[in-house]
Amino acid sequence: MQKVNRLKPFFENVVFEREDNHMIVNFGPQHPSSHGQLRLILELDGEKVSKATPDIGYLHRGMEKMAENMIYNEFLPTTDRMDYIAASANNYGFALAVETLIGLEVPRRAKVIRMMILELNRISSHLFWLATHALDVGAMTIFLYAFREREYTLDLIEDYCGARLTHSSVRIGGVPLDLPQGWIAGLNKFINHLPLDIGDYEGLLDQNRIWKMRLEDVGVVTPEQAQSWGCSGPMLRGSGIAWDIRKEEPYELYNEVEFDVPVSTTCDSYGRYKLHMEEMRQSIRILKQLIPMYEQTSPEIIAHAPSYVSAPKEQIMTQNYSLMQHFVLVTQGMRPPVGEVYVATESPKGELGFYINSQGDPYPYRLKLRTPSFFHTAFLQELLVGEYLADVVAIIGNANIVFGEIDR
Amino acid sequence: MMRSYSDKQNVQKKPYFSDRYFVAPQIPKDVVESDEIFTNDLSVLKAKFEIKEAYIQRGQLVVYIDPKDNVAVLKTLRDELSYNFLSEHSAIDWLAKSGEFEIFYQLLSTSKRKRLRVKCFIKEKEVLKSVSSLYASANWAEREMYDMFGVIISGHPYMKRLLMPDDWFDHPLRKTYPLHGDEVAQWYEIDKIFGKEYRDIIGPEERDSARIDVNDTYRFAHLNHEVPFGAEPSQEKTFTDYQEEGGVFIVKKLKKEDAKIVKERY
Secondary structure (H helix, E strand, O other): OOOOOOOOOOOOOOOOOOOOOEEEEEEOOOOHHHOOOEEEEEEEEOOEEEEEEEEEOOOOOOHHHHHOOOOHHHHHHHHOOOOOOOHHHHHHHHHHHHHHHHOOOOOHHHHHHHHHHHHHHHHHHHHHHHHHHHHHHOOHHHHHHHHHHHHHHHHHHHHHHOOOOOOOOOEOOEOOOOOOOOHHHHHHHHHHHHHHHHHHHHHHHOOOHHHHHHHOOOOOOOHHHHHHOOOOOHHHHOOOOOOOHHHHOOOOOOOOOOOOOOOOOOOOHHHHHHHHHHHHHHHHHHHHHHHHHHHOOOOOOEOOOOOOOOOOHHHHHHOHHHHHHHHHHHHOOOOOOEEEEEEEEEEOOEEEEEEEEEOOOOOOOEEEEEOHHHHHHHHHHHHOOOOEHHHHHHHHHHHOOOHHHHOO | OOOOOOOOOOOOOOOOOOOOOOOOOEOOOEOHHHOHHHHHHHHHHHHHOOEEEEEEEOOEEEEEEOHHHHHHHHHHHHHOOOOOEEEEEEEEEEHHHHOEEEEEEEEEEOOOOEEEEEEEEEEOOOEEEOOOOOOOOHHHHHHHHHHHHOOEEEOOOOOOOOOOOOOOOOOOOOOOOOOOOOHHHHHHHHHHHOOHHHHHHHOOOOOOOOOOOOOOOOOOOOOOOOOOOOOOOOOOOOOOOOOOOOOOOOOOOOOOOOOOOOOOOO
16 A cells, blocks of 8 residues: 555555656757757656757758759858858858869968958857856856957957858958958957956856856766767867867968867866867967968958959959959859869867869759758767756757757 | 740759850869878778779768678778768769769768768669668768658668658758749648648748738738738828827927938938
């Protein structure tokens, strides 16, 4: 005979033979930490996750389908919408893939400007990550601080290209504009102050008991898991594998600047937090080296390749033949050579790869996007098992998933 | 008059003009012997499997294999040749040309700093073995490939559509799939939410996301002709000037009629 109380009622014909603490929780898509589209079907044993099934929603934008039905230049601003936190990284990844496809060498000044924008974008992406992650975990102050500094990076990017969210600040073959007057001074001011701000964040969080309890030993990613699940970026380096594409397969001028690749050996969320902070410092270091490099370059900002890239604007406005070529490139699009490339770049979230199969038409025959968040979300089904429900929030926030990248 | 011919096998966008005499250049394919590490990798593979073609393109080794060997080849590459990452895996649709899918596995070796692409061709209904037991990252990549192309995978732990609903008809990334969705797609949401009997009442789904209807008072407001939500559209001018009862301290009432509109700048 069972003991009867309010929580365990007694029914004449029903015998409760086992403690049934299993429950299925649909975590999201409305949960504020599910970042918009993620629905996690969690099977809970008490408060412990025994099975997790990530289910991605229906954004249904069909990026790859659009890419295969747009000329290359048309698709470039569309890539902004993938990882909208770091739009330039996507623009750049696509531009670099097309340049590799047609074998184009970009002028040195364009390379420097691209790297500046990319690193600024990395800082703004990491700041955004810190802010939203801290908010998920329950730290409001840090959110306000990090967003303030993120605004400054966006101001700089806006001064350069006029947009704050969807930058489209890179062109196939170079960059559209030179840096405006006084931009370098603004950048200098910003990067001289940012280390102090990062110090403030760390002062608030590093020894914060709540922050440490919520993050330490939570979401441990072993190197084997990271390799098998195709993790990249901070998720990979957070598991102790020093692999940064900028360092290992340098593109642009990353082999000319000095920077370190931070690695976390604790493999947990706290380690990844420290890693993001260090990466921002390294980005500042790169930016500091880029400023003198910019001044030594000659003013060309776009490659001279008439069959693929339009001439600079003043030439189009003054020379008839440039105008004709420009007209053909805009209306019909360029026709790259037949072949295929896979180009990977290190976006703030990890390895962003563009696979292009070209059949010589203005439209790519197949364009496959490899986005880091896609593989990180898939990984959740293994990462979350054995964690507690409250930690799920911290882990999702820590994984830095952006859904524009997943449901392409 | 003859009806103009349209290729139903490939309904994707095509250039409206092509120069008959234009021959697209090829990206050069280098011989594998030009790279030491790749030469070694290829010889290990050749000793065990049938390699149909191998070359280096833009610094990456491309290897064509028999689709039946895919798991064994990837196992060798992972365990013996230390290609520890499967960074991407998907298909290319050649159904119109040869009735085949081209499958590619994009691999990365962090110790050798090399990228390699394993490729194979399979027929439309042919079954491909899953490699998700070797590389967990193939788990979702294969689900996505099935969803988008209809490539059939065997041995996958949870083969379910990833991006599209479970009952979606057809596979959107095929070249035969129309850009604005097929016949079935336009009724999908109406059937699902209201039921088939409401097709006549509601009509097919509006697939032009940029379409604006002036007379649609549910979704759009016609400026200066505003009416309540869902009411009949009206041609009568509405005046929306607003002023607090009794006025606001300092703020003067703004009369739009009194405002002067500059016709020309400068």
